[in-house]
Amino acid sequence: MTDFDLGGVDSELADRVRAGLEEVEEHLRAALQSDYPFVAEPARHLVEAGGKRFRPLLVLLASEAGKAGSPGVVPAAVVVELTHLATLYHDDVIDEAVLRRGAPSANARWDNTVAILTGDLLFARASDILADLGPEAVRIQARTFERLVIGQIRETVGPGPEDDAVTHYLSVVADKTGSLIATSGRFGAMLAGASPEVVDLITRFAQHIGVAFQLADDVLDVVSDSRESGKTPGTDLREGIRTLPVLHALASADPADTELRQLLYSDLSQLDRRTRALALLRQSTAIEKALTDLTRYADEARTMLQPLPEGSLKDALGMLCDVVVSRSR
Numbered sequence: 001m002t003d004f005d006l007g008g009v010d011s012e013l014a015d016r017v018r019a020g021l022e023e024v025e026e027h028l029r030a031a032l033q034s035d036y037p038f039v040a041e042p043a044r045h046l047v048e049a050g051g052k053r054f055r056p057l058l059v060l061l062a063s064e065a066g067k068a069g070s071p072g073v074v075p076a077a078v079v080v081e082l083t084h085l086a087t088l089y090h091d092d093v094i095d096e097a098v099l100r101r102g103a104p105s106a107n108a109r110w111d112n113t114v115a116i117l118t119g120d121l122l123f124a125r126a127s128d129i130l131a132d133l134g135p136e137a138v139r140i141q142a143r144t145f146e147r148l149v150i151g152q153i154r155e156t157v158g159p160g161p162e163d164d165a166v167t168h169y170l171s172v173v174a175d176k177t178g179s180l181i182a183t184s185g186r187f188g189a190m191l192a193g194a195s196p197e198v199v200d201l202i203t204r205f206a207q208h209i210g211v212a213f214q215l216a217d218d219v220l221d222v223v224s225d226s227r228e229s230g231k232t233p234g235t236d237l238r239e240g241i242r243t244l245p246v247l248h249a250l251a252s253a254d255p256a257d258t259e260l261r262q263l264l265y266s267d268l269s270q271l272d273r274r275t276r277a278l279a280l281l282r283q284s285t286a287i288e289k290a291l292t293d294l295t296r297y298a299d300e301a302r303t304m305l306q307p308l309p310e311g312s313l314k315d316a317l318g319m320l321c322d323v324v325v326s327r328s329r
Helices: 011-031 037-048 054-065 073-095 112-133 135-157 165-191 196-223 244-250 255-264 271-283 286-304 312-326
Strands: none
Touching: 011 054, 011 073, 011 112, 011 312, 054 073, 054 165, 054 196, 054 312, 073 112, 073 135, 073 165, 112 135, 135 165, 165 196, 165 244, 196 244, 196 271, 196 286, 196 312, 244 255, 244 271, 244 286, 255 271, 271 286, 286 312
16 A cells, blocks of 8 residues: 555545555565565565555556556556566665665665566566556556666766756656656556546656655655665765755855765765764755755646646645655655
8 A cells, every 4th residue: 555645535536546556566466476485585575565656556546537447557557666666676786775665675685686686577577567558558668667777877977077966866867766657647547548638748747746756755865764764864875876955065155064065075985974964964955955846846747737627636646746745844
């Protein structure tokens, strides 16, 4: 089930979404079965740790733009969640993470090789389900995965000397995170038979809300503790990943941020430096600037919903904008 509260949504729509999410959970567990326990255990690791299920939720909500309950909708929700989970296994290896969703990460519990191969297995299972959804769905997923990988590469390489660091970062987030969330919206609306105009509208909405969703995670990585976020605070700092709050802090001309800027340019693999940097970052105006950017993306996403007819779907998608912003505060 999703971590997102559906209490403010039309009760009949909420019931359909909850029922769909229960089906998604059943299909996720079925997709991760194996004759080999040493394969099944790491594959089930992150599914059993829970999660927000934001992408399946968006698939199911978007399907309300057409015929909710259409045969391909739940399988598509399973595909996007398996794809997302696979990227988490790979991300934790890249980031050398030790905690994910409040539990030891797969690479920490087993090792990097097991984590990478488990991610590959999840990609394979997602592709197997996807094949039944038709060639257009396969093409969309392939292009989504291309964007996702390019986003990861661009994040690793960093901005060029002529690039604005914040603009580059937001573009990376649009590819690395926004692409799969956009596809979640596209799959839901498309497989439910919504009109091409509505499919395009929901896809653009989902792309924007996907960027906002990641920016909220950026803020949470700084301001939350591990009980709230499910991962070790300051993970991005430790790995030298310059997320939006860090980029705003580095661009600050405020003398009060001098020590913070010096720390951010230093080796933050050392716990004492990282702890100090986190404390200073939490006190800086960089957090408010990041929240302003996050709110802008959520507001732009809400504006994109205007052509939709008034009703429970428009209300539910608008509620997502509020939830994404509020989870970072």
